[in-house]
Amino acid sequence: MHTTTAPTVVIDAFGGPEVLRLEDRPVGEPGPGEIRIRHEACGLNFIDVYQRTGLYPMQLPAALGREAAGVVEAVGEGVTHLRAGDRAAYASGQSGAYCAARVMDAAQVCPLPEGVSFDEGAAMMLKGLTVHYLFRRTVPITRGDTVLFHAAAGGVGLIACQWARDEGITLIGTAGSDEKCALALEHGASHMINYRTEDFPVRVKELTGGKGVDVVMDSVGADTFDGSLDCLKPLGMMISFGNASGKVPPVDLGTLAAKGSLKLTRPTLFTHIAEHQTCQTMAQELFAKVLSGAVRIRIDQRFALADVAEAHRALEARKTTGATVLTV
Structure with a gap:
């Protein structure tokens, strides 16, 4: 499959949820060290709010989102841990996960075990890897x-x-x-x-x-x-x-x-997962917790990607429990 364009959530100015808008953006071919991934679900996190409001400044216009799960469509030169057709999930220092598909660096994208759903993958990577570094690495x-x-x-x-x-x-x-x-x-x-x-x-x-x-x-x-x-x-x-x-x-x-x-x-998660092999090892340990049943990923809210502003309002109003995912 070859995705050529993808609905993507972007902001042109910092502000409230009303600045979030959906636009169709071209999706190109992966270069060296990159993949193209088609998303099934995207994660919602407070860092997305910090970026939207400008607390964490970004160059505008900017695409938001740091976490998602889906299927790898293509891999660039030098990528060996993923292949086209693989299920995958990630938390990434590169914003832009609020979309149907994207090209991105492959280093922090992790193979998603069959026993973990796409929704769980999108809900667990940033949050679960955060828990990992809090309890294991700090x-x-x-x-x-x-x-x-x-x-x-x-x-x-x-x-x-x-x-x-x-x-x-x-x-x-x-x-x-x-x-x-x-x-x-x-x-x-x-x-x-x-x-x-x-x-x-x-x-x-x-x-x-x-x-x-x-x-x-x-x-x-x-x-x-x-x-x-x-x-x-x-x-x-x-x-x-x-x-x-x-x-x-x-x-x-x-x-x-x-x-x-x-x-x-x-600390920040993105310092801890910056090195490829460290990120992959942390993800494997997190997946093991979930596959063993020791950790269950609770998803209490689901919003369509087009309703991302509503999702942000719920998160900021502390009306959410567990994880929230945006469905693509």
Whole structure:
């Protein structure tokens, strides 16, 4: 099959969901190190919102989206891990996944096992690989450790709950409603805190006998950062990996000393998966979790690609649980 043009979501200016528009764009032939892939489903992530609003600036006009799954149509010179006809999925540092087909670098595109659906592939790569680097590659976390995970009922959060349960890690989660708390508990969280009705740092101290947690994993940003530091044990690690409520203000390093010689890092997935073989190995370990049944990819919302603005509104209003996919 040879796709020549593809509906693609683009923005010409930064702003609200109304700036998202669909246009038919030409799809060419893959060059060296590239593939052409026809998408079956695309993933929705907060990074897409950050780019749409200009929090993460892009050169305009720009195509959005970082995650999708589909079928490889053609491979360029030098690509050996994929062939035409292969099922594949990816999270990529190259935007442009909100489309029916595209040509892109092949290095971060991963063969998709038969036991994983296209919708699951589109919903799990960016979120699941994020959970992988949080638990495996950022700081040593071992059986019996305790982590605090904000937004535990979201797409990343529900994977994290299951990952922690599978590895014997105590996960204390936060969410904004009793329903979301129940969902996270169902997926493996050890304890949940409704941050709208409880003071989460106080509750964390109660749950840990006053000790605090070993690691905080915080994608919320400005609203939770200071409280998160108060939840850590001395020498604990604060992993700030998102800005759903806005960017974290500048931090006085002296605060880390005063609160117990704390450690702080601000990682991104795309640094962790930049090297081809590392990305492929991480994906294989993620697929193994899913194929074993230890991690189930929960997709609670589906929108047509043409309804992408509606999907963005739902995500920003915190009306979503689990993962959201755009169907092509």
